[in-house]
Amino acid sequence: METTRLETPQASVASWNQTEILAEADKCVACGLCLPYCPTYRLTLSEADSPRGRIAMISGVMKQHIPMNERFTLHIDRCLTCRACEYVCPSKVSYGKLVDQARVKILNASVKKADVPYKIRSWLERQWIDKPWRFDTLRPFVKLFQQLGLQRLLLRLPFLNGTSFRLLLSKLPPIRYPFQHWQSFYPAVGKQRGEVGLFLGCIARLIDVETHLSTIAVLNQLGYSVHVPQQQTCCGALYQHRGESAHSGNLLAQNQQTFKDLNLTALITTASGCGAHLVENNGFSIPVMDINQFLAEQDFSQIKFNPLAKRVAVHHPCTLRHVLRGSQFPSKILAYIPEIELKELANQDQCCGAAGTYFLDQPGIAEALLTHKIQDVLAINADYLATSNIGCAFHIASQLNEQQAGIEVLHPVTLLARQMSIQ
Ligand code: SF4
Ligand code: SF4
Numbered sequence: 001m002e003t004t005r006l007e008t009p010q011a012s013v014a015s016w017n018q019t020e021i022l023a024e025a026d027k028c029v030a031c032g033l034c035l036p037y038c039p040t041y042r043l044t045l046s047e048a049d050s051p052r053g054r055i056a057m058i059s060g061v062m063k064q065h066i067p068m069n070e071r072f073t074l075h076i077d078r079c080l081t082c083r084a085c086e087y088v089c090p091s092k093v094s095y096g097k098l099v100d101q102a103r104v105k106i107l108n109a110s111v112k113k114a115d116v117p118y119k120i121r122s123w124l125e126r127q128w129i130d131k132p133w134r135f136d137t138l139r140p141f142v143k144l145f146q147q148l149g150l151q152r153l154l155l156r157l158p159f160l161n162g163t164s165f166r167l168l169l170s171k172l173p174p175i176r177y178p179f180q181h182w183q184s185f186y187p188a189v190g191k192q193r194g195e196v197g198l199f200l201g202c203i204a205r206l207i208d209v210e211t212h213l214s215t216i217a218v219l220n221q222l223g224y225s226v227h228v229p230q231q232q233t234c235c236g237a238l239y240q241h242r243g244e245s246a247h248s249g250n251l252l253a254q255n256q257q258t259f260k261d262l263n264l265t266a267l268i269t270t271a272s273g274c275g276a277h278l279v280e281n282n283g284f285s286i287p288v289m290d291i292n293q294f295l296a297e298q299d300f301s302q303i304k305f306n307p308l309a310k311r312v313a314v315h316h317p318c319t320l321r322h323v324l325r326g327s328q329f330p331s332k333i334l335a336y337i338p339e340i341e342l343k344e345l346a347n348q349d350q351c352c353g354a355a356g357t358y359f360l361d362q363p364g365i366a367e368a369l370l371t372h373k374i375q376d377v378l379a380i381n382a383d384y385l386a387t388s389n390i391g392c393a394f395h396i397a398s399q400l401n402e403q404q405a406g407i408e409v410l411h412p413v414t415l416l417a418r419q420m421s422i423q
Pocket of ligand 2: 037038039040041049050051054078079080081082083084085086095
């Protein structure tokens with residue numbers, strides 16, 4: 001269990017100074033062991049798109065040996081922050097932190113902040129991502145929009161071709177549970193074993209209600225009461241990976257404030273992207289745990305599961321594998337279901353290309369990586385794909401649906417809840 005305990009809520013997403021950045025970059029001995037694992041290097045075969053190349057460029061820019069120009073920014077922007085490199089690095093370079101710090105420097109030096117599209121996007125994000133409870137109100141309207149066929153209609157409009165808006169629209173899954181609103185407290189069934197908090201995230205609150213409901217249902221059955229406070233906000237990962245570390249820290253502080261006075265055994269995350277960010281920047285006074293890990297440590301002996309004679313492909317999101325180091329847990333909990341056939345995807349170290357907003361910002365690379373991932377999924381001939389991160393789920397599902405593959409993409413906890421007959 002990864003924990004950090006600080007009693008006072010505070011923003012803990014810190015910026016590094018030049019000396020700290022250079023010290024981290026200097027840990028790289030340029031061995032190149034990470035190169036075969038880097039998705040962007042595998043696609044472009046360019047040293048500048050490899051971890052080693054990026055670290056050398058960051059060091060060069062910090063020492064002012066090379067300029068912080070558009071070329072440098074391009075190669076840093078192309079990094080998925082998947083951290084496959086960090087996972088295999090023998091020198092233990094904290095690559096993820098390093099590239100985030102490079103992005104802070106780029107953003108601070110950039111004129112991008114004055115661009116109108118940047119300002120509009122930034123404003124929209126602050127209105128919705130920072131206030132995710134608004135998605136609960138939006139959900140019925142999005143459902144209506146889909147039922148009236150407006151999503152399909154907009155996707156046919158030629159003037160939207162090539163825009164981020166069209167890309168986002170093409171990935172939007174059918175909305176389920178349009179009228180779901182969250183109670184602040186869901187009591188345990190039977191004798192209470194403990195109380196936990198549920199972190200809802202931002203986008204997941206709009207499109208992944210079933211995962212949250214399943215999590216509450218399974219936890220309640222196991223004897224845990226679940227707190228879902230309204231004022232929780234986005235985890236801040238999206239901002240952190242774009243160089244807005246100060247704003248990311250503000251969101252973290254708001255979340256700490258929201259959960260701090262509850263008597264919680266753990267704060268549960270269902271999206272490994274959020275979980276990884278909260279664990280790494282943990283200023284909570286309680287352990288933050290991914291739901292797969294939390295459930296893997298529970299006693300299921302009193303729970304009866306209905307058999308499921310289906311094949312389930314298990315996907316490891318980068319954040320679950322490379323940051324939380326918990327890729328063993330989804331299969332462990334799914335194995336409770338009798339007759340289930342679990343198959344691990346090939347190439348689990350390779351990112352699917354979703355990576356936060358990467359699929360919008362670098363659509364060419366994102367789609368190329370998705371194509372590879374879809375090949376690995378189809379090779380299994382599965383009925384379900386179980387994945388533990390909302391970004392990966394809707395990125396992969398959009399392509400599987402387009403190909404009419406007949407594979408349902410869901411969170412492991414959803415399958416567990418369905419087979420417990422409690423939904
Ligand atoms: S594996 Fe580590 S030390 Fe080796 S090149 Fe990659 S980042 Fe540098
Ligand atoms: S984080 Fe991923 S994309 Fe970025 S350098 Fe490392 S392996 Fe390559």
